Amino acid sequence: MDIYKKLEELKLEIPAPPPRGGIYQPVKQVGNLLYVSGQGPTVDGVPVITGKLGSERSLEEGQEAVRMCVMNALSSLEVYLGNLNKIKSVVKLLAFVASASGFNAQPQVVNGASQLLVDLWGEEQGMGARSAIGVNELPGNMSVEIELLVEI
Amino acid sequence: MDIYKKLEELKLEIPAPPPRGGIYQPVKQVGNLLYVSGQGPTVDGVPVITGKLGSERSLEEGQEAVRMCVMNALSSLEVYLGNLNKIKSVVKLLAFVASASGFNAQPQVVNGASQLLVDLWGEEQGMGARSAIGVNELPGNMSVEIELLVEI
Amino acid sequence: MDIYKKLEELKLEIPAPPPRGGIYQPVKQVGNLLYVSGQGPTVDGVPVITGKLGSERSLEEGQEAVRMCVMNALSSLEVYLGNLNKIKSVVKLLAFVASASGFNAQPQVVNGASQLLVDLWGEEQGMGARSAIGVNELPGNMSVEIELLVEI
Numbered sequence: 435m436d437i438y439k440k441l442e443e444l445k446l447e448i449p450a451p452p453p454r455g456g457i458y459q460p461v462k463q464v465g466n467l468l469y470v471s472g473q474g475p476t477v478d479g480v481p482v483i484t485g486k487l488g489s490e491r492s493l494e495e496g497q498e499a500v501r502m503c504v505m506n507a508l509s510s511l512e513v514y515l516g517n518l519n520k521i522k523s524v525v526k527l528l529a530f531v532a533s534a535s536g537f538n539a540q541p542q543v544v545n546g547a548s549q550l551l552v553d554l555w556g557e558e559q560g561m562g563a564r565s566a567i568g569v570n571e572l573p574g575n576m577s578v579e580i581e582l583l584v585e586i
Numbered sequence: 587m588d589i590y591k592k593l594e595e596l597k598l599e600i601p602a603p604p605p606r607g608g609i610y611q612p613v614k615q616v617g618n619l620l621y622v623s624g625q626g627p628t629v630d631g632v633p634v635i636t637g638k639l640g641s642e643r644s645l646e647e648g649q650e651a652v653r654m655c656v657m658n659a660l661s662s663l664e665v666y667l668g669n670l671n672k673i674k675s676v677v678k679l680l681a682f683v684a685s686a687s688g689f690n691a692q693p694q695v696v697n698g699a700s701q702l703l704v705d706l707w708g709e710e711q712g713m714g715a716r717s718a719i720g721v722n723e724l725p726g727n728m729s730v731e732i733e734l735l736v737e738i
Numbered sequence: 739m740d741i742y743k744k745l746e747e748l749k750l751e752i753p754a755p756p757p758r759g760g761i762y763q764p765v766k767q768v769g770n771l772l773y774v775s776g777q778g779p780t781v782d783g784v785p786v787i788t789g790k791l792g793s794e795r796s797l798e799e800g801q802e803a804v805r806m807c808v809m810n811a812l813s814s815l816e817v818y819l820g821n822l823n824k825i826k827s828v829v830k831l832l833a834f835v836a837s838a839s840g841f842n843a844q845p846q847v848v849n850g851a852s853q854l855l856v857d858l859w860g861e862e863q864g865m866g867a868r869s870a871i872g873v874n875e876l877p878g879n880m881s882v883e884i885e886l887l888v889e890i
Binding site for chain 3: 618677678685689693694700701704714715720721722
């Protein structure tokens with residue numbers, strides 16, 4: 435399986451790597467694990483999907499936002515690895531959804547990210563463990579933030 | 587030590603494994619680590635302890651809720667491992683508590699989960715690292731959500 | 739590089755280890771990874787920087803709070819390891835910032851912690867992956883809580 439062919443089939447392009455939004459490494463390796471720093475729905479580091487689910491943003495916009503997080507994570511991983519085909523599997527996804535009071539469909543939002551990873555790597559390799567959490571505020575008023583752990 | 591004897595002594599029964607609430611694996615293994623997806627106080631996937639600590643739910647109800655999370659995690663681990671005696675130790679517990687404004691007793695709530703793990707595996711093996719965090723909203727209006735990392 | 743010389747240069751003293759605030763291990767080791775339990779801006783276990791960023795606390799107070807979290811983490815690590823020079827690198831930092839409605843400068847707050855780790859261990863070793871998240875409430879009304887993962 436060539437992940438770049440998959441991206442082409444899905445008509446997806448790896449975006450430019452997001453500039454650092456603070457003092458951290460985009461990707462940190464320990465053994466065969468790669469910890470990816472929290473990713474947002476940004477373009478060139480600027481949040482483009484902002485505001486809370488349940489009031490300012492629809493479920494569909496939330497799903498688009500988490501897909502952008504995944505694409506930014508892949509961009510950071512490509513810079514680090516040189517080639518995304520080195521990724522063996524998705525280990526874990528920790529997703530935070532900026533949630534208005536009474537919004538409880540965080541898993542449905544985060545499914546947008548999980549489905550994309552499964553579309554790219556298949557169920558066996560693309561589907562890791564996951565937690566979906568609601569929070570009141572995220573950096574830059576982003577609608578979602580995702581932390582990814584992958585295995586090479 | 588036989589974990590099933592311990593469960594019997596404590597009059598605890600492993601519940602039916604919670605059905606997936608999204609696109610993820612209940613348990614994902616890397617090396618000797620098992621990442622367990624976020625668990626809630628659910629029965630057959632339906633949240634049964636909902637609402638915020640500090641307004642809608644008491645500390646005791648919160649502690650019961652986190653115990654349910656642990657039992658659901660054990661159910662998922664049993665499906666994955668076949669036998670819970672394969673678990674060597676609890677590495678880490680990340681707990682999110684749906685908190686009304688001004689509620690700050692998250693650690694006391696989460697102690698319900700930690701005590702159960704210690705009752706089952708003892709201090710040496712059952713007590714891992716831990717963080718307890720308050721959040722404004724959780725999936726399905728659950729009162730708590732717990733993410734577990736164990737070592738086999 | 740001697741981390742204790744660095745601490746002296748920066749006029750920093752490792753505080754007394756924070757007493758446990760619940761049923762958990764301050765540090766849990768698996769292989770060469772050390773998971774450090776959630777740390778707050780406490781002295782002898784008592785929160786000293788409390789209240790939300792964006793209303794009750796300034797950015798500078800938040801940065802001081804996260805530095806205290808790091809120092810408490812180092813204290814727990816020193817108890818566990820005997821000598822902080824055994825730490826090879828900072829793998830990951832997960833930071834939660836108690837945030838008033840509309841506060842979105844979590845990364846700027848958390849930079850206080852990240853900068854301290856870089857001052858101590860340098861960019862190569864002291865800069866790990868990171869996520870900065872806003873939440874509505876934290877234990878004991880602490881302004882921040884930080885979870886650290888280090889490699890020995």
